[in-house]
Amino acid sequence: MQALLGLDLGTTGVKAALFASEDGRVLADAFIDYPLSHPHPGWAEQQPEEWWQATLTAIKFCLERASDLGVRPTDVRGVGLSGQMHGVVLLDERRDVLRPCIIWADQRSDAQCHWMTERVGAEQLITYVSNPALTGFSAPKLLWVRDNEPEIFARVRTVLLPKDYIRFRLTGVLAMEISDAAGTCLLDVKRGNWSQEVLKAIELDPEILPPVVPADRTSGTTTSEVESLTGLPAGVPVAGGGADNACGAVGNGVVVPGLALVSVGTSGIVLAHATSPQVDTSGPVPRVHTFNHAVPGAWYLMGVTQGAGLSMRWLRDNIGLPERALERWTGTDAYETLAREAESVAPGSDGLIFLPYLQGERTPHLDAYARGGWLGLTASHDRRHLVRSVMEGVAFSLKDCMTIIGEQGLSLNQVRATGGGAKSLLWRQIIADVLETELVTTNSSEGPAFGAALLAGVAAGVYASVPEACSQTVRIVERTEPQAKTAPAYRQAYETYRALYPALKPILSKPLI
The missing domain is CATH 3.30.420.40 (ATPase, nucleotide binding domain)
Known part of the structure; x- marks a missing residue:
């Protein structure tokens, strides 16, 4: 048995799912929820320590359930990470968390978006990072902390995204994976490295940003502490992984040109695979995002609800x-x-x-x-x-x-359709009718966790590439045709x-x- 573990750090909870590498079938899974705080209207925060404790519990439960099927912890060949984008986890010099994470849904940083746009220049910002400054993105949140909590910001030594904080706790490695880093508004999406022009313009020290790592390569290995807490052996490779939407695309086989994904989770997205980092030029600023895919050398365009x-x-x-x-x-x-x-x-x-x-x-x-x-x-x-x-x-x-x-x-x-909302036959039919297009669903019932596991398989050498992993494990299971009578x-x-x-x-x- 070769098994792959996918971890998806969502907004409402963390999913751990174990898959058979030969065909992608689910061997066991576990979901542990955690709270979401709204301290003021428009604010949204979570405690990274609660993510971590939930992750440990989810891994442990998942492995215990898999053992009933004869799957041993030593059968796990790799771990993949997926998670909510754009949150900022701030660590001090001891690598302790300084404050609750301001997550993707938080809207408090509008003033910082305007300041960042003026400071860099609206056109130059698109040139440098392919996206405008938005309250959902990481950089404005970081600037909000600098402007409103200077005593905390002065102690910041490392900035991580949510799933990359879990990587740190699993492996001890500080890194930020490329498809997630693309959503910070600090990454040169065309070249895949931090934009020194933007960092200089907004006076942000590049030293607080960790190295950018590929999605389908090993970024570290699990520690002995993790083994003692969960039963997952030390030394298991942990892949770079991907942002939740990128992993959702991988888990549904949206890894080649011509395919798009509609996802109805807490947020909703429409994502289309792209072979070049093209940017929406239909308005004064791009209305859809251009991000690096978890597939090497690929990008995607994404609209967000x-x-x-x-x-x-x-x-x-x-x-x-x-x-x-x-x-x-x-x-x-x-x-x-x-x-x-x-x-x-x-x-x-x-x-x-x-x-x-x-x-x-x-x-x-x-x-x-x-x-x-x-x-x-x-x-x-x-x-x-x-x-x-x-x-x-x-x-x-x-x-x-x-x-x-x-x-x-x-x-x-x-x-292709995915996410909790897409499991509803009625909602899926409504979306197909409104879009006036056929929606297909795949065997990817575990969403981004499955995509994360496939990336782990590539990193561990189980598959030669991300497209090969998808062709071996992803299958279409149902089609929803639009109804002409509702048009x-x-x-x-x-x-x-x-x-x-x-x-x-x-x-x-x-x-x-």
Whole structure:
């Protein structure tokens, strides 16, 4: 038996999953959650130590469950890392964490984005790092700490991204993997190294940034301490790994030209494989991101919906309370219950439109202050309409992303769907109908953890390359065709959706943080 361990450090918890290298089947998995803090409106933070303790528990549980199938810890050939992008973990000279991590969803750094853009120059910033300064990215968060917590910033000796902090705890190695580093707004995406021009312009010491490492190469090995805490042997190679979206693409085989990925997790993304670092030039600033892929010598274009699954979770927790209680006591899935209600509502939700801007919005608005809500609500609407309109609103936002990516000239032959939201037959059908394209799903039920494991397999020499790993393990299992009968209703609803943001921006898009 050759097994590969994938770790995915998400927003709600960490997933550890063990896969058979020969065919990618899941041998065992474990998920451990941890809290998310919102100290002020628009802020989002987590404690890195809670990530680490959850990771140790997830690894231990996963290995214990695998042992029931006769899989031993010594069968693990490699470990791959995936995780939420853009967070900043600050370490002092003793490599202790200085403050909670400001994660990707945090919107407090708008002033720093403007300052960074002015300091570097808007056009020069795109030239240097291929992306504008956005509140979601790492560099503005780091600048916020410098501006608002100078006593903490003065003690910073190393900056890590979330999954790279887990690498440090697993191996003792300080490094930042390339597809994740691309989301800092400090990496020269074309060349794959830190942009000295940007660092000089914003007066940031390059010494606090660790080396950039490849996604599919060994970055370190597990320590004896990890072995004593989890049972995972010391000396197991740990691959560079990848950002969650890059690993999601690998786990779904989106590693060659012509393929795109639609992912509905806490955030939603549309990602298209690219063979060159092309940049969106359709507006004053790029509205989709250009990042390094976890595939060597490749890139991807990506549009982001900040509040995809986040919107549905908010609905479940605040409006679906009876189902939430039912879930706790009976094990019934609250999301499935709500989706069954929404099935009885016609496409277009009888004129009810939901704007999924619960954490601002990236594509296409790049507006940290965008605010969500329902428009068109009448006395004839009920909770069924609220649920379906949330699903449709997220689908409309994904269409915004897909439209811009389509304008870049990439030839897309197939769109693959993944993420927790894509497991819903109704939501997947809505997205296919709104995008007016077929969606296919693969056997990648464990999402980014699977992609991380495949990268570990390449690093450990189990596979010769990332495309070979995918061709050996990734299979299409289901197809969702768009329904022509829904097209008129969704085209009309989408036009209404598109008109609402510019109409409401003067009223709602104001700083609240």
